Amino acid sequence: MAFKDARKGRGLYTAEVIRRHQLSPHVVRLTLAGDDLRQLPRHGYDQWFRIFLPGTDGPADLSRMPDQFGMTGYLKYLRTPAGNRPVFRNYTVRELRIEAGELDIDFVVHGDEGIAGRWAVAAEPGEQVALIDQGTGFDLLPDADFHLLVGDESAMPAILGILRDLPAEARGLALIEVPDAADTQPVERPEGVTVQWLPRDNPHATPGELALAGLREFTPANPHLLSAYVVGEQALATEGRRHLVAAGVPKHRIMFVGYWRVGRAS
Ligand SMILES: Cc1cc2nc3c(=O)[nH]c(=O)nc-3n(C[C@H](O)[C@H](O)[C@H](O)COP(=O)(O)OP(=O)(O)OC[C@H]3O[C@@H](n4cnc5c(N)ncnc54)[C@H](O)[C@@H]3O)c2cc1C
Structure with a gap:
């Protein structure tokens, strides 16, 4: 599935933060875990997902998130009351351990602006997130030399x-x-x-x-x-x-x- 097919990706997975590790000066690695992640398909390469995170206005209501990010899914997302609507961003699977139900994500730390980078720096074990699998953006061209x-x-x-x-x-x-x-x-x-x-x-x-x-x-x-x-x-x-x-x-x-x-x- 190439970048252009992202909206076809389907499946909502919930998980919680179990570890935070400052990997290097500008990268924080979060490990998520949960039974749902044992069902997450492994596409490899640059597999990416949309992640729903707590916003700045109050606790995130993850129960109403769509399982696909086409027009219908986006409208469903918008129907969540603003104060409890999670923010979504795009991230990449750094490592997926399906048997353990664990997923690593490397977040770039880029200062005080934005939601995801700041959230990752301070995320604590037990925090809940949800994600939609979007497949890969990279397509292996079989004739590439x-x-x-x-x-x-x-x-x-x-x-x-x-x-x-x-x-x-x-x-x-x-x-x-x-x-x-x-x-x-x-x-x-x-x-x-x-x-x-x-x-x-x-x-x-x-x-x-x-x-x-x-x-x-x-x-x-x-x-x-x-x-x-x-x-x-x-x-x-x-x-x-x-x-x-x-x-x-x-x-x-x-x-x-x-x-x-x-x-x-x-
Ligand atoms: C398919 C895909 C996969 C991605 N995978 C990853 C990944 O694995 N790890 C990762 O860290 N990012 C990844 N990104 C990029 C990430 O989605 C963006 O950096 C996103 O803007 C971060 O959200 P935010 O809430 O922290 O900042 P935003 O609210 O989006 O932006 C706030 C401010 O921060 C600035 N900003 C945003 N990102 C950066 C950055 N990286 N460096 C410096 N300034 C920045 C913006 O210019 C803006 O001024 C991916 C993006 C896509 C489309």
Whole structure:
């Protein structure tokens, strides 16, 4: 299921926070657990979901959440009284342990703005959430001779999941921008895929610019057999796609999504 098919994803799963761990300076890992998670299908790669979290106005009523996020589901969501309506955001499965009914999520910590990042930093065991499975955004192109994966820290869980699940014979390059060298993580990957970490090391730099600069230095040897995946801050995704199209990569071979946008709430 590609990004464009997300609304077809179905299934509401409730769970509670059981662990919070500050993994690195800008990433907090939360572990969720619950019987529902034993039923969550494992799609692998960059499997993602919509997560319903407590808002700022009062306790979240998770009982009325839809199990699908099409128009009907969204209207159902809106019928929950405003004060108890959970907020929803999009996140990636970092690790899913179905037998244990456990799911890890890596949240980027990005200051005092927004809901999800702030919530994750302070989430306590016992807090309830709900999520809707959205499948994967990444599509494995069977004829790809090279995989290019580019993203910022919000895309790190997605790119690490893709690297973990690519076929062993895959070849490629992953460019992963992170705020700080200490935010890098161990990588499980096919031998033929190189990973380049790009630490910004500058709190005033705009996220995504370094990854975009790296992407612009990339010229595909064989554009018609490239599989490209560019996600993260909006400008990285759209400008990255523009560069690849100009380099001759057919549009249907470029998966790209703005995961978030500077100065704009989801
Ligand atoms: C399919 C998909 C999967 C995703 N997976 C993950 C994931 O696994 N981990 C993850 O951390 N994010 C992930 N994201 C991105 C995440 O949904 C957004 O960053 C979201 O905006 C965070 O919500 P918030 O409530 O913290 O901030 P919002 O309320 O949406 O935004 C508030 C402010 O914070 C800024 N902001 C938002 N995100 C960031 C950021 N990452 N860095 C700096 N400033 C930011 C906005 O520009 C805005 O000014 C994913 C997005 C998509 C579409």
